[in-house]
Amino acid sequence: MFNIIVLEMTYQEISHHRLVSQKLYKTTKSLPQEIVHHFGAMQAQDYAMAKWAIGSRCDAFEAAIEEAINSAQIIRTHILRPTWHFVSADDIYWMLDLSGPQVKRIILSDTKKYGYDEKQFDKINSNIEKMLSGNNYLTRDEIMQGLNIKKVSGEYVLSPVLIMMYAELDGLVCNGKMKGKKNTYTLLEERVTKPPTKLTKEEGLAKLAKRYFESHGPATLLDFSWWSGFPPTTCKTAINALELQLSSIDIEGQTYWFGNQIFHENYLRESVHFLPAFDEILISYKTREASILLEDQSKAFTNNGIFKPVILENGKVIGTWKRTIKKDHAKIETQFFNETESSKKEILFEGIKAFENYLEMKIVIE
Structure with missing residues (x-):
């Protein structure tokens, strides 16, 4: 059974409680990497604004957040739906194990028409690994030049974005240190030590669901499905697996889930x-x-x-x-x-x- 918290909460008050779970009230002091860890993943395609998403929830200066990213305490990579996200170094591997296979299938369905299948991407990744080995940091353009990816009429046959996204989702690369104002890539395993054990898919889904509802709740099953990229049936199974680790409340016929914290007036x-x-x-x-x-x-x-x-x-x-x-x-x-x-x-x-x-x-x- 789930915890049913008996409190007065109207639909109009949900946004107030989300300010608490999303740490916008700053009730406790947090380091930038602790904010990212709390969320599990924070959308980060607009790099300058994404840093402020962290900064708005703690008292760190922009320079301190930049340092946390450059020192790999925070990783910027493609994960979940897929899009750019900030992920804590502590979470990067189990989250890639969980969502990587699903998102790679999406990429492969798009690239099949160009003749790129899993074997082709494995060859590309092998070449990328050679280029970046030894703590090298290269921009996407530099990597494309090294791969000798051909252009037709001035355009790449296969998008460099998809090539690098697949390498990220394969756990090969992640963001490196900034090169001036340009983003770079480097090998993930040279940046963050790989843990000795893996979570099962079921354990990973339950962990992701718990992290989401604790950091975003009150939220619905469909909210979690949208954020995570997993179908509602899979998300429902993850919620059921959490048992007493989540609380819920029904508002206007809709069930909202959140962590076991009590929301005070x-x-x-x-x-x-x-x-x-x-x-x-x-x-x-x-x-x-x-x-x-x-x-x-x-x-x-x-x-x-x-x-x-x-x-x-x-x-x-x-x-x-x-x-x-x-x-x-x-x-x-x-x-x-x-x-x-x-x-x-x-x-x-x-x-x-x-x-x-x-x-x-x-x-x-x-």
Whole structure:
């Protein structure tokens, strides 16, 4: 049986409780790698904004987060759906074992028409391993040159993105140290020591589900399915395997799961957050009405999955923002969804101070 927590929680309050589970209240001090470990995986295709996703949940400067990534305490790689994610070094291998085979099948179904099957990718990976062996760090373009991948009419026959994604999902490569402003790749096993034992698929799924609901709850089975990339039937099995390790509550006929922590009323306080594009507060749920009104969703994200940086007041998205880094300051531009928010800008802009501290740079609001 699952724990059924008896408390007063309405559908409208879900977003407040997610601020707690997603560590946006900063109730405890955390290192950047501890934030990533808490989430299991944090979406990270927009590298600059993804670092702020970590920074908005701890008191680390951007430079400290960059150092955690460069020193391989945090790994940036393709995993889950697939897309770029930050993953803790402690979690990288069991998560690759769990999701890698599934996502590789997706890639192979796309590349079959180009004549690339598993054997072809194994040959490519063997050559990549030779190039990177000995703690070498190379950009994607440098690797493509080394592979002598041919172009037709100026275009690669097979996307370099897919080539490197397959190598990541195979557990061969991960992000290396930044080379100026360019991302590099290096061998994962030279970056992070491989553990002596493996989890079974069932153990891995249960661990992933527990991590998701503790860091994202209250959330539904379909939310977990969307975030993890596994089908609902598989996700249901994972939830059932957790037994007393999760709690649940039914709201308006829908079951929401979360960790065994009790949500206290004093958590529900006034708050303003300026959050990055693709932040877990929105992107990690199948439906997002708990955090943003249906009529405002097209202003915050597109149908093809492009998410803007958002402004949250008390857990609800009330506008979007963008930042432009200048020589000696960062310029912030805002767009609120209605005049009510515009009229209280001074109060709302208190929420940008955390970003100013993180950048260690003056913020100018326009």
